[in-house]
Amino acid sequence: MRIGFPHAGNVYIPIKSLFQELNVDFVVPPPNSKQTLSLGVKYSPEGACLPFKLTLGNLIESCELGADTLLQAQGFGVCRLGYYARTQEQIIRDLGYDFEMVNFSVSEENKLWGFLKLFKRLSNDAPWSKVIPAFHFAIAKLNAIDEIEKAVRKVRAIEVEKGTANRLLKEALDKIDQTSGRASLKRIKKDYFEALAQVPQDHKANPLKVGVVGEIFVVLEPFSNLDVEVELGKLGVEVKRTISFSRWIRFSFFLNPLGVDEWKKVHQAAMPYLKRDVGGDGWESVGEKVLHAQDYDGIVHVAPFTCLPEVIAQNIMPTTRENIPVLTLICDEQMGKAGMMTRLEAFVDLLERRRRQKTRAAIR
Secondary structure: OOEEOOOOOOOHHHHHHHHHHOOOOEEOOOOOOHHHHHHHHHHOOOOOOHHHHHHHHHHHHHHHOOOOEEEEEEOOOOOOHHHHHHHHHHHHHHOOOOOEEEEEEOOOOOHHHHHHHHHHHHOOOOOHHHHHHHHHHHHHHHHHHHHHHHHHHHHHOOEOOOOHHHHHHHHHHHHHHHOOOHHHHHHHHHHHHHHHHOOOEOOOOOOEEEEEEEOHHHHHOOOOOOOHHHHHHHOOEEEEOOOOHHHHHHHHHHHHHHOOOOOHHHHHHHOOOOOOOOOOOHHHHHHHHHHOOOOOOEEEEEEEOOOHHHHHHHHHHHHOOOOOOEEEEEEOOOOOHHHHHHHHHHHHHHHHHHHHHHHHHHHO
16 A cells, blocks of 8 residues: 545645654655646646645646555535545546545544544554554644744744745754654754744834635645745735644544534624635635734635635625725636736735824824
8 A cells, every 4th residue: 555645735744744653655746836736727627626626636646656545535515625535536547547545534523533543544453552642743743833834924024034934944844844753843843933033033113914814725735825925924914824734633633522613703703794604614714804803904815716615705705894905816727926916015005005094093
């Protein structure tokens, strides 16, 4: 058995760690690229969303690297994620590849137990005394990545030499990927928090704060959103993002089974405008805008083309009472970086002018 799986942001690092700890043979496809997207677009149905196209391209690349077992998420509900695995399996079989498709449900109850049982099976029935510590270490890596990324988003906005924080982030990700011990992982976190604190910064700056919300895949996969967080940082904007894979796992695997709804505040904030889950992350996108209207200067809403939940959110957000500008970026293979940058620059100009007007009004 040689397992392949799709990229989604930096989540491949903890998945690799889990496989390595359990001595499972695996391949990691190349990072998402134009080649990945080209493969996905070529073989996807016409109306498929960008996450479908990119994950399909990744799975085909995995087969080309020798994978005979493909791991893919599935689910049910309004979002088309429920159709990904079955449709992609048929497409890849039609291309002539021989493989087993192994699915992990992101919708059913007891997701933690299902996930652990899946990896126990994939590891040739390794003992629980090995599976559970491997899982804990993978989660520790995922948490470390998200914590360092959060610190980087803050430094990007005020660093004197643009690109320094990104370089440190790349170094940290490489070291987290390579480490095999908890003590080493703690040292890496400590070292890079200190390194980020020492980056020369303009402490007089008062950067705009912009929330990034939307569908989880395109928010967390830099290739799909054309590095929107990095580009906002270059414009002197501090990006605020609450969505992350570590938060999703904490909620889905641990809190939700205990009856704790970590998204309760967000859903309550959305209730005057959207009273139920519409699939994907659409409900959360509306709630985040309402909840953080006083905390952020603006919102960048990132959504895949044809994504029904985010289309619903996109149409609701301009109608809420909360007075905060929203820029929606629709992600697909036709999205050009020059066009996105023009829109981002104009949006940042609007937010800066709006802040100056508020300041003058307060002085009067």
